[in-house]
Amino acid sequence: MKTRVLGIDEISLNKRYKQYVLVISDIERKCILAILPDREKKTLVKWIQDLSYSQKKAIKYVSIDMWKPYAQAIRAKLPRSILVVDRFHVMKQLNERMNQVRRRLQNKDAENKELWFKV
Numbered sequence: 001m002k003t004r005v006l007g008i009d010e011i012s013l014n015k016r017y018k019q020y021v022l023v024i025s026d027i028e029r030k031c032i033l034a035i036l037p038d039r040e041k042k043t044l045v046k047w048i049q050d051l052s053y054s055q056k057k058a059i060k061y062v063s064i065d066m067w068k069p070y071a072q073a074i075r076a077k078l079p080r081s082i083l084v085v086d087r088f089h090v091m092k093q094l095n096e097r098m099n100q101v102r103r104r105l106q107n108k109d110a111e112n113k114e115l116w117f118k119v
Contacts, residue, residue: 002058004028006078008070009086010039027063041069048077066093 007025012018022036022044036043048056056078063084064070074083 001029002055003033004058005061005063006033006059006081007063007086008044008074009065027061039067039069041073044070044073045077048073
């Protein structure tokens with residue numbers, strides 16, 4: 001069975017030293033296809049290049065986090081696949097932005113209260 005939905009994400013082996021490995025998985029079958037030694041674009045590009053024509057053609061969707069080099073590699077080497085940002089990273093970004101807006105509004109509200117009491 002060929003992979004239809006490819007998952008690409010990294011895990012940290014040692015965050016302190018920024019050591020990451022790239023985990024490539026088959027999302028539908030819920031299995032790991034490869035663990036690559038780093039998360040560099042060239043490493044991912046080489047892995048994709050080493051796939052057979054039929055393996056590349058079978059990949060319809062690719063799920064990634066929001067890291068640009070992954071998107072660039074997929075667009076270059078799997079141009080017919082649909083690129084999807086995984087839900088975890090979308091929600092993380094959304095929550096961070098919502099917190100920024102909330103803090104800004106709270107700060108403005110506090111400033112307005114200070115002005116009101118000074119008058």
